Amino acid sequence: MSYAxxxxxxxxxxxxxxxxxxxxxxxDKRFQxxxxxTIGVEFGARMITIDGKQIKLQIxxxxxxxxxxxxxxxxxxxAAGALLVYDITRRDxxxxxxxxxxxxxxxxxxxxxxxxxxxxxxxxxxxxxKKEEGEAFAREHGLIFMETSAKTAANVEEAFINxxxxxxxxxxxxxxxxxxxxxxxxxxxxxxxxPSLPSSSGGGAQGSGCC
Amino acid sequence: xxxxxxxxxxxxxxxxxPQLSLKExxxxxxxxxxxxxxxNKGQKLPIDQTQIPEHLEQMVVLLKEEELxxxxxxxxxxMEYLLQHKLLDTLYSLGRTDHPxxxxxxxLQFFTKLLSRLKQPILAHVSVHRAVNRLxxxxxxxxxxxxxxxxxxxxxxxxxxxxxxxYLVNFFIEVPKxxxxxxxxxxxxxAPRPETGAGHMTQSADIPANSPDTCTTHSTSPNxxxxxxxxxxxxxxMNSLLSLSHSADSRVAVxxxxxxMLCSSLPEETAALxxxxxxxxxTEMTQRLIEAYLKLPAFISPADLENAEAKWGLxxxxxxxxxxxxxxxxxxxxxxxxxDYCDQLISIANPMVAKSLAKSIRELFLNVIMEPSVLQxxxxxxxxxxxxxxxxxxxxxxxxxxxxFCFFILGHERLPEQIGETTPEIRHRLIERCNHLSxxxxxxxxxxxxTLLQKDDExxxxxxxxxxxxxRNYYKVTxxxxxxxxxxxxxxxxxxxxxxxxxGKEDNxxxxxxxxxxxxxxxxxxxxxxxxxxxxxxxxxxxKSSYQTADSGYDMYLRDAHKQFRHICEMTDPWSWPKEPVxxxxxxxxxxxxxxxxxxxxxxxxxxLEQSYPVNLQLTSVVARLALLPHPNxxxxxxxxxxxxxxxxxxxxxxxxxxxxxxxxxxxxxSDLSQQLVNVRRQLMGTSTxxxxxxxxxxxxxxxxxxxxxxxxxxxxxxxNQLEAIIVMxxxxxxxxxxxxxxxHSEVNxxx
Ligand SMILES: Nc1nc2c(ncn2[C@@H]2O[C@H](COP(=O)(O)OP(=O)(O)OP(=O)(O)O)[C@@H](O)[C@H]2O)c(=O)[nH]1
Ligand SMILES: [Mg+2]
Numbered sequence: 001m002s003y004a005x006x007x008x009x010x011x012x013x014x015x016x017x018x019x020x021x022x023x024x025x026x027x028d029k030r031f032q033x034x035x036x037x038t039i040g041v042e043f044g045a046r047m048i049t050i051d052g053k054q055i056k057l058q059i060x061x062x063x064x065x066x067x068x069x070x071x072x073x074x075x076x077x078x079a080a081g082a083l084l085v086y087d088i089t090r091r092d093x094x095x096x097x098x099x100x101x102x103x104x105x106x107x108x109x110x111x112x113x114x115x116x117x118x119x120x121x122x123x124x125x126x127x128x129x130k131k132e133e134g135e136a137f138a139r140e141h142g143l144i145f146m147e148t149s150a151k152t153a154a155n156v157e158e159a160f161i162n163x164x165x166x167x168x169x170x171x172x173x174x175x176x177x178x179x180x181x182x183x184x185x186x187x188x189x190x191x192x193x194x195p196s197l198p199s200s201s202g203g204g205a206q207g208s209g210c211c
Numbered sequence: 212x213x214x215x216x217x218x219x220x221x222x223x224x225x226x227x228x229p230q231l232s233l234k235e236x237x238x239x240x241x242x243x244x245x246x247x248x249x250x251n252k253g254q255k256l257p258i259d260q261t262q263i264p265e266h267l268e269q270m271v272v273l274l275k276e277e278e279l280x281x282x283x284x285x286x287x288x289x290m291e292y293l294l295q296h297k298l299l300d301t302l303y304s305l306g307r308t309d310h311p312x313x314x315x316x317x318x319l320q321f322f323t324k325l326l327s328r329l330k331q332p333i334l335a336h337v338s339v340h341r342a343v344n345r346l347x348x349x350x351x352x353x354x355x356x357x358x359x360x361x362x363x364x365x366x367x368x369x370x371x372x373x374x375x376x377x378y379l380v381n382f383f384i385e386v387p388k389x390x391x392x393x394x395x396x397x398x399x400x401x402a403p404r405p406e407t408g409a410g411h412m413t414q415s416a417d418i419p420a421n422s423p424d425t426c427t428t429h430s431t432s433p434n435x436x437x438x439x440x441x442x443x444x445x446x447x448x449m450n451s452l453l454s455l456s457h458s459a460d461s462r463v464a465v466x467x468x469x470x471x472m473l474c475s476s477l478p479e480e481t482a483a484l485x486x487x488x489x490x491x492x493x494t495e496m497t498q499r500l501i502e503a504y505l506k507l508p509a510f511i512s513p514a515d516l517e518n519a520e521a522k523w524g525l526x527x528x529x530x531x532x533x534x535x536x537x538x539x540x541x542x543x544x545x546x547x548x549x550x551d552y553c554d555q556l557i558s559i560a561n562p563m564v565a566k567s568l569a570k571s572i573r574e575l576f577l578n579v580i581m582e583p584s585v586l587q588x589x590x591x592x593x594x595x596x597x598x599x600x601x602x603x604x605x606x607x608x609x610x611x612x613x614x615x616f617c618f619f620i621l622g623h624e625r626l627p628e629q630i631g632e633t634t635p636e637i638r639h640r641l642i643e644r645c646n647h648l649s650x651x652x653x654x655x656x657x658x659x660x661x662t663l664l665q666k667d668d669e670x671x672x673x674x675x676x677x678x679x680x681x682x683r684n685y686y687k688v689t690x691x692x693x694x695x696x697x698x699x700x701x702x703x704x705x706x707x708x709x710x711x712x713x714x715g716k717e718d719n720x721x722x723x724x725x726x727x728x729x730x731x732x733x734x735x736x737x738x739x740x741x742x743x744x745x746x747x748x749x750x751x752x753x754x755k756s757s758y759q760t761a762d763s764g765y766d767m768y769l770r771d772a773h774k775q776f777r778h779i780c781e782m783t784d785p786w787s788w789p790k791e792p793v794x795x796x797x798x799x800x801x802x803x804x805x806x807x808x809x810x811x812x813x814x815x816x817x818x819x820l821e822q823s824y825p826v827n828l829q830l831t832s833v834v835a836r837l838a839l840l841p842h843p844n845x846x847x848x849x850x851x852x853x854x855x856x857x858x859x860x861x862x863x864x865x866x867x868x869x870x871x872x873x874x875x876x877x878x879x880x881x882s883d884l885s886q887q888l889v890n891v892r893r894q895l896m897g898t899s900t901x902x903x904x905x906x907x908x909x910x911x912x913x914x915x916x917x918x919x920x921x922x923x924x925x926x927x928x929x930x931x932n933q934l935e936a937i938i939v940m941x942x943x944x945x946x947x948x949x950x951x952x953x954x955x956h957s958e959v960n961x962x963x
Binding site for chain 1: 366367469555
């Protein structure tokens with residue numbers, strides 16, 4: 001299917017916070033109650049519409065386990081957006097945010113949009129991190145924030161789509177250089193750049209328009 | 212936490228109508244599995260028409276339940292049963308025969324769940340790791356097997372466990388029978404304790420080749436997998452991952468690559484040595500790089516090459532996309548992503564593995580493939596190869612691989628370069644080529660040096676320029692008497708308005724350059740203004756076209772210089788460069804020679820008026836990079852107009868002065884020069900693709916402008932060329948003076 005833009009996302013955060021469930025809910029509208037550790041990177045995609053434009057989201061779901069940490073760093077580099085997830089019922093996952101953020105900031109391009117997500121909002125009774133704390137952290141570090149539930153699907157659409165809106169806005173503002181594919185943004189087929197010229201044929205080929 | 216446990220317990224109890232113990236239920240499921248094989252011998256029911264998957268799944272559930280209920284560090288009865296009755300060995304054998312059809316897949320899934328869901332360190336048990344290792348070896352045996360996804364999932368689970376408890380790797384490295392008997396028994400008797408397991412392995416005296424010293428010193432040829440140090444050890448996960456990394460299914464291939472990263476980044480020396488000497492890892496990684504390189508398109512526009520981006524794991528390009536952009540993009544992307552993968556791997560790998568892979572890439576790819584391509588006689592071929600080399604260099608960031616690239620291009624030499632040196636050949640030829648008749652070839656070669664100067668490797672700066680400046684032989688020591696003249700001069704200058712940049716400066720320069728002595732130049736604010744003014748006053752006001760078309764853009768240069776300088780200082784900081792100019796004995800020579808690279812640059816600078824606009828943009832970009840480097844010797848040599856120099860020493864400023872007088876002569880001959888310059892500047896700005904700020908000289912647009920097609924051989928082409936060169940000169944003077952200002956400023960503010 002054709003699209004105007006393609007955005008690359010990654011989902012990061014401690015193991016068990018619900019990264020894979022968020023992706024599954026967003027792409028398949030399903031919930032998976034058993035926790036099967038993500039081993040290595042998994043991948044999902046979905047089309048959304050912003051401002052009347054089709055946008056394809058390509059999403060990399062990473063493994064939260066410590067042993068994959070150094071590998072996950074490779075994936076930061078080509079992403080336009082990141083969902084940084086913690087579990088509102090486990091304070092340690094919130095405490096680790098600083099480390100995740102440092103990692104992300106250090107290895108990604110500086111324009112990457114980061115959405116902070118407090119997941120498992122359905123487990124209100126077991127809440128261990130207040131919503132205000134999440135908001136404060138986000139404010140302090142310039143992130144967008146949202147609480148979600150991969151189980152009830154609350155705010156899941158919004159989390160992915162608002163991130164895309166932010167990226168889209170940055171494109172409109174000229175912050176993202178869309179010709180540079182390193183930013184995790186690709187222009188769809190209808191915006192293709194100009195065709196190529198053979199290069200190694202010397203300057204002569206270019207001089208044909210001589211007066 | 213406790214509430215969670217009791218919750219699950221409650222559910223479990225409820226589910227079991229007849230009050231069976233966990234173990235009884237566990238055994239029941241297992242018996243049902245084995246019963247199938249007793250009863251159904253010969254029958255070939257596909258696995259999903261049997262109860263086997265369900266029974267096995269229940270066994271995992273029970274084990275997990277047992278674990279949740281148990282005390283820490285105790286083995287429950289179900290687990291006890293699994294270990295004692297060697298269930299995993301049996302399952303392995305059943306999986307191996309793939310009977311009933313699909314059994315292998317189910318067994319792989321069972322092992323994966325067992326290893327990933329349970330928290331207990333079961334892999335240390337001999338009956339577990341023996342069966343696991345056997346199953347590992349059964350992975351990747353067949354190309355494009357239907358079980359590929361389960362295989363890779365299982366392998367990566369094992370690797371992830373090894374990565375988090377590295378001594379476990381020793382269970383997966385098999386030593387050949389001949390000298391291994393002693394070890395195997397010592398290993399299999401009981402699970403080694405984490406702290407001693409690894410040390411015990413490496414110290415086994417009866418395996419001489421295991422000693423790290425003998426191996427690292429002999430690790431010469433990575434192209435033979437079983438090199439002099441090979442002991443025929445078998446690192447099974449590595450081998451299985453290597454074969455799965457070829458999978459046509461990109462998800463499987465990417466995961467295999469991740470698994471390889473996990474294995475190669477293990478801290479265990481045994482594992483690293485085994486990877487280097489007993490697996491085809493390094494050779495195979497390099498081989499794939501070479502294969503991808505050989506598929507690269509034979510024609511590609513510099514802009515396409517420049518803009519192409521590929522990060523490993525994130526960029527999968529389809530053939531249809533290929534046709535939408537440019538032909539061969541797919542191949543370019545897969546080459547660049549593989550190079551990026553190697554680079555990423557090297558940056559996180561065990562240092563021994565990192566070195567070895569980098570060396571393999573140097574020996575097999577750079578020396579064998581790249582060198583002849585770059586040095587070939589065909590201009591078109593050499594241009595293309597140099598462009599690819601440049602693009603590779605941009606991708607490479609890991610210290611080990613970057614270092615190999617630098618040694619490949621520049622050689623290892625660190626002592627001063629002699630006039631006429633022609634080795635190493637590739638360095639010599641590349642510098643020569645910056646003056647090649649083919650403008651494309653000289654452009655791409657200059658571009659390569661531009662990229663080099665941005666890379667984080669001290670050897671580059673040292674080899675290209677510093678080794679010939681560290682003796683400070685360019686500097687003329689003048690009598691001490693004049694020191695007083697100098698301070699008098701300073702006072703005089705202080706009384707002037709410091710921002711007065713517009714007039715009467717030329718006279719000052721001449722005067723100053725005669726009198727300025729300064730051995731260890733103190734950095735005063737006045738001095739930097741003098742330097743700034745020197746550069747700004749090189750062109751007469753009538754020839755400065757920027758004032759007529761827009762503002763001079765000087766602020767922009769200051770901002771840019773400031774940003775870049777800060778960036779560069781972060782890079783050079785660990786190199787502990789001196790703060791004041793130094794004279795280092797072993798770099799002192801009889802007669803000053805700036806080195807082939809600087810000589811080429813100065814020569815080209817002096818031909819500014821005869822060179823094309825694209826060449827001049829690229830050239831000034833390279834010189835600006837050098838000028839930004841915070842080495843005091845280089846700074847004074849390039850940026851101090853008052854530097855007293857020995858006879859025969861040519862400085863950048865001297866070159867500028869000659870250019871300046873050439874241009875002044877032109878002005879006398881051509882009265883409408885100013886107006887022509889304004890016109891040409893407008894033209895250049897019209898073609899500029901920079902949306903943010905229309906300035907014909909901005910760094911970000913340099914390359915893009917240089918690509919614009921322009922009719923050659925038109926009437927007045929030479930003139931046009933010269934006019935453009937004058938504009939470049941005007942802008943470059945601003946850029947250099949901004950750099951001088953920023954550097955000086957940071958020096959003043961430096962805490963000493
Ligand atoms: N109640 C509730 N449970 C959730 C929610 N999201 C995830 N879970 C559960 O949390 C566990 C972990 O979810 P995953 O999505 O697999 O976790 P992950 O972040 O992908 O973990 P790794 O892959 O190991 O990094 C699973 O048991 C899920 O069922 C949620 O919103 N609400
Ligand atoms: Mg997951």
